[in-house]
Amino acid sequence: MQKRPTALAFDVFGTVVDWHGGIVAAVAPLAAARGVTVDASAFALDWRAGYPLAMDRVRRGELPWLHIDALHRMILDGIVGRHGLDGLSEAERVQLNRAWHRLPAWPDSVRGLTRLKARHTITPLSNGNFSLLTDMAKQAALPWDCVISAELFQHYKPDPEVYLGCAHLLGIAPGELMMVACHPSDLRAARDNGLRTAYVRRPLECGPQTTLPAVADGEFDIVATSFEDLADQLGAA
Amino acid sequence: MQKRPTALAFDVFGTVVDWHGGIVAAVAPLAAARGVTVDASAFALDWRAGYPLAMDRVRRGELPWLHIDALHRMILDGIVGRHGLDGLSEAERVQLNRAWHRLPAWPDSVRGLTRLKARHTITPLSNGNFSLLTDMAKQAALPWDCVISAELFQHYKPDPEVYLGCAHLLGIAPGELMMVACHPSDLRAARDNGLRTAYVRRPLECGPQTTLPAVADGEFDIVATSFEDLADQLGAA
The missing domain is CATH 1.10.150.240 (Putative phosphatase; domain 2)
Known part of the structure; x- marks a missing residue:
């Protein structure tokens, strides 16, 4: 990469x-x-x-x-x-x-985010409203550097305004930003707007009966099994 | 109070x-x-x-x-x-x-913010742009729960949109939000928009020749000498 x-x-x-x-x-x-x-x-x-x-x-x-x-x-x-x-x-x-x-974090979320934070700016980019994301971070100890919500743009993902607005607020080019998601549709929209992409498998997203979505080989820059794995692949300490 | x-x-x-x-x-x-x-x-x-x-x-x-x-x-x-x-x-x-x-935090900032964070949502509310505030927090280890900048409202303080927009994003009434500043003009505008106010003296703001601004008795809800003092007055552990 x-x-x-x-x-x-x-x-x-x-x-x-x-x-x-x-x-x-x-x-x-x-x-x-x-x-x-x-x-x-x-x-x-x-x-x-x-x-x-x-x-x-x-x-x-x-x-x-x-x-x-x-x-x-x-x-x-x-x-x-x-x-x-x-x-x-x-x-x-x-x-x-x-x-x-007040949703609980996955067991690997806080540890993975903490490792990633050492070398990257980390932010949520969610359709959840700003106060929801802020409350959730406080409750679940998510160590975000900032909170970015679709609410700030009055557009929901997958509208381009959300992905491009995020890069703009962070003062970086879309290609310097990587979207991380367990939903291929979100990543495809991010990619179409020039962002890099990391797909994280979440086999329990919908409970025990979760069907993992189909992802083509090479479709995303990274495919990871957890945030710890993502941190490893990005060379985090 | x-x-x-x-x-x-x-x-x-x-x-x-x-x-x-x-x-x-x-x-x-x-x-x-x-x-x-x-x-x-x-x-x-x-x-x-x-x-x-x-x-x-x-x-x-x-x-x-x-x-x-x-x-x-x-x-x-x-x-x-x-x-x-x-x-x-x-x-x-x-x-x-x-x-x-990359401005350095005052010696009491991180410790005071960390204590305050245990019972309050803490956010910057600054005219500085979003990426500036995010970079600064990362550099100076400021433990914000989120980052709120005047840029999000396309209005600068002391415009009402900034104070009211902050409360709105946090999902609370203006009276549930306290503005903390070393500038009385900022606090007066916050108060005029229904926020509570804490004045923190920063006698070195402009270097050794700083002239502290005049503040009337009882003009603000709290007058503090540092973020540690503010935490004490708000009953933080």
């Missing part, structure tokens, strides 16, 4: 933190307290499935700019019924929606 | 870092290498003096939006002549302008 990237921009949901495990852990006690039997994994998958659809409505202009907290809440209100959770109070819904601010 | 503020927003130049000392340390070797005798303190004061004037030209619309790196460079080119430094090459000017990205 050519010169080391100056900065690394990380997708967050699935790549850095375990949204499936975090939502399962948040919904289970709420359901139990109400005496409702819920398939917590199915609930988490259902909630997450609404997310790209909702963002696409914003991207197409069918919805005004709404940040992820608002979209998550809209989706939540739409799915509680089919999971037997329509009895959740307003306070419980607010609390559950905040679970996205 | 009422309930503890959720987040603390810090002015940076003078409040967190020593711009006078940093610029003196950067210009002295460049001048020496050229055999020029320079009053490094006078040079630093002169460069800094151009900064509010340049920002005001942007705020009044006489200049388009330009970030601080661009304003610093414009001011630098205007003052080198009267300090005998007009012989500086383009590369030397670029290097000198980057000194603002």
Whole structure:
């Protein structure tokens, strides 16, 4: 590979933190307290499935700019019924929606990021809103150098404004920035905007039944199995 | 004082870092290498003096939006002549302008911020551009939870958009945010926008000849002599 990237921009949901495990852990006690039997994994998958659809409505202009907290809440209100959770109070819904601010990091995330930080500027580059990413970093001790959210550009990935806006804010060329994600679609958009790319496999992203996406040989600059492996491949100490 | 503020927003130049000392340390070797005798303190004061004037030209619309790196460079080119430094090459000017990205923290800054971070979200809220603040944090090990720059709002302090935009990004009300600064004018604007205020004395901000600004009794919620003192007053461990 050519010169080391100056900065690394990380997708967050699935790549850095375990949204499936975090939502399962948040919904289970709420359901139990109400005496409702819920398939917590199915609930988490259902909630997450609404997310790209909702963002696409914003991207197409069918919805005004709404940040992820608002979209998550809209989706939540739409799915509680089919999971037997329509009895959740307003306070419980607010609390559950905040679970996205408190998602747990994957076991290798903090250690890998800490190693990478020694030689690269590291930032999230997520569709999650700014306060969500800031709260999450504080909670999970993610050692970011700064926080960059799609909210800053009022555009969601994969819109070019997000990738190019990130490089611009960091004062570097797109080619000096490497996008790190477990979603090939995110990486392909980053690559199409001149960024470098690192694909990290997250075989538990959607829980035990995760199907890993297909990735062509040589499609991305790096393919890694964890942030520790990524750090090794980038020559971190 | 009422309930503890959720987040603390810090002015940076003078409040967190020593711009006078940093610029003196950067210009002295460049001048020496050229055999020029320079009053490094006078040079630093002169460069800094151009900064509010340049920002005001942007705020009044006489200049388009330009970030601080661009304003610093414009001011630098205007003052080198009267300090005998007009012989500086383009590369030397670029290097000198980057000194603002590498300013040293005051001795109490990192320790105080680390203590405050345990119970508050801490962010810079500076007119410095985003990459400048990010580079500075990395260099000086400032443990910010996120980086918020006036650049994100395309408005300079004391425009209301900066103070209110910071609270909005953090997802909190202005009254849950406390501005920390060594400049009363910054704090007065923050207060006028509903923020809480902490004044920190920095008697060496402009070097040994610093004149501390006048502050009326009770004008600000807290008056502190250092970030350690601020942490004490906010009940940090």
